[in-house]
Amino acid sequence: MAASRATDRNPDTVPMTFIDAERLAAAANADGEFQLHARLWQARVALRAGDGDPIVLAVAAGRVAAAKGSSAPAAVHISAPAADWEALLAPLPRPFFHDLRAACAHHGFRLQGDRLHTAAFYPAIRRLVDLMRDVHQAAPKAGSPTHDTPTHANRGGA
Numbered sequence: 001m002a003a004s005r006a007t008d009r010n011p012d013t014v015p016m017t018f019i020d021a022e023r024l025a026a027a028a029n030a031d032g033e034f035q036l037h038a039r040l041w042q043a044r045v046a047l048r049a050g051d052g053d054p055i056v057l058a059v060a061a062g063r064v065a066a067a068k069g070s071s072a073p074a075a076v077h078i079s080a081p082a083a084d085w086e087a088l089l090a091p092l093p094r095p096f097f098h099d100l101r102a103a104c105a106h107h108g109f110r111l112q113g114d115r116l117h118t119a120a121f122y123p124a125i126r127r128l129v130d131l132m133r134d135v136h137q138a139a140p141k142a143g144s145p146t147h148d149t150p151t152h153a154n155r156g157g158a
Contacts, residue, residue, distance in 0.1 A: 019047065019055060019089075019132055019135060019136060019139075020135060020139060021055045021056075021057065021066035022066050023135045023138075023139070024055075024057070024064070024066075024128075024131060024132060024135050025057060025064040025065055025066050027131045027134060027135050028063075028064040028127075028128060028131055029063055029064055031127065031131060033127050034062070034064075034124060034127040034128060034131060035062035035063075036062070037121070037123040037124035037127055038059055038061075038062045038064075038121065038124035038127075039061060039062040040061070041059050041060075041061075041062070041121045041124055042059065042060050042061070043058075043059050043074070043075040043076055043117070043121070044056055044057065044058050044059070044067055044072060044073070044074040044075055044076075045057045045059060045074055045075070045076045045077075045078070045125075045128070046074035046076070046077045046078070046079075047078050047079075047132075048077070048078070048079040048080075049079075049080065049081070049082040049085045050081055050082045052082075054074070054077075054079075056074055057128075059124075064128075074113075075113050075114065075117055076111070076112070076113040076117070076118060076121075076125065077110070077111075077112040077113060078100070078109070078110070078111055078112075078125075078129075079109070079110045079112075080103070080107070080108045080109040080110065081108045084097075084103065084107050084108045084109060087107070088100070088103055088109070088129070088133070089132055089133045089136040089137070090133075091133070091137055093133075099126065099129075100125065100126060100129050101122075111125075
């Protein structure tokens with residue numbers, strides 16, 4: 001029998017696939033609150049779950065784009081085990097998963113980067129996390145009903 005890969009054994013090494021970078025960028029670009037807080041922000045933000053590859057977002061003047069194919073370093077790094085990301089992105093997060101700073105203090109999250117930079121733009125970072133929660137909740141889950149799968153509500157009653 002072939003040896004299983006590390007990602008098969010440890011859920012914290014699963015790549016952060018539960019956030020679609022394009023959908024997150026679209027949500028941020030449509031959100032007035034994020035745009036207000038990020039209007040002067042020029043940075044790359046790396047989001048990492050476990051040991052997986054990071055999702056990198058480029059932020060410039062309140063606009064966000066998924067950064068593809070660039071090796072430029074990120075100014076802000078947000079990382080945690082995959083299970084902690086799931087808890088943070090829950091519709092009603094448990095205590096100390098309601099805010100990124102609380103999750104850093106009480107759970108496995110790390111917010112890294114220049115302290116003055118992250119402090120100045122923390123309202124934008126926090127709003128980005130709120131938008132991540134919305135995008136995560138809107139994403140179809142494995143095994144969940146889709147518009148092609150009949151459910152109680154669309155079967156015509158009973």
